[in-house]
Amino acid sequence: MRNLLRRAGIMAALVACVVIAGCGSTTEYWKPDTVVEETVMAPPRTEISRTAGWLEVRRTQSVEETRRPVERMQLLHEKLVSTVAWDDLGMVVMYILGSVVVLAIYVFLYASAWDGGDD
């Protein structure tokens, strides 16, 4: 009975982990916005003015601007993501492996050079 309960608990924990990891949500909401459309009404215009030794060139274009007040649908996504730095983890593993290899080489060289301690 005790083992059964423990197994059921482990299974429940596993399922809970999977459910939590897999859950996410998307919420729709409407945000006020303005859509602006421009229609060119005339070709570009050049206005010239002279002031104190300078020639000032002003370039403008007449456009018809239509502003439509709208509501824009936005989606709010919420999700569970891992913050584990997997790259760093890989680096640590490589350091450990490297250290083991270096230590092994050192022991091998030491054992090879040791003559058994007989004087």
Add this chain to the structure above:
Amino acid sequence: MKTLALACCLLLAGCTTTSWVEETNVTRATGQPTVRQVDRPLAHQTLQLTTTLEEDGFVIDRRIHTGDEGVARINLLPVALQRMVYGRDVKLTLWSYDDNRFVHEDLVSEARAAEIVAQWRIQCRLGTRTPLRSSEAALLDRAIGAAPDPETAQALREIKLKVDLRPDWE
């Protein structure tokens, strides 16, 4: 199974929730549209300024750009100096690369050149620096020698004191 559950719990402990907003193209109207006519400044347009080509090859030929407000400013002093040195009216043209046509033409006569020099003299007396390229500054020296009267020569000397040399590529 126990190990797997433990591993999952550990992994889950390193997780956090995150959220982000995705903007869609779906809209719904909430009011009546408003229409108005506006004069929009044409920013960052390229214009080519060119003056009359002289016999010795001298010409003012440069690209200018309009700013955020659609305005470009052109210093007329070099054009006036060209008129004084070469002794004939200088035609100034502005070519628009965006429209692919000439947008302005102007003729700088002797009287107009004298007026520009007089205006720059006042500006220099008020402390304004005169931005000139090296070729234009050389033209200023020549204009002092070719000045029609001592008053104009004096005005050009005053302007020379306030010249701010600019590199040719600027």
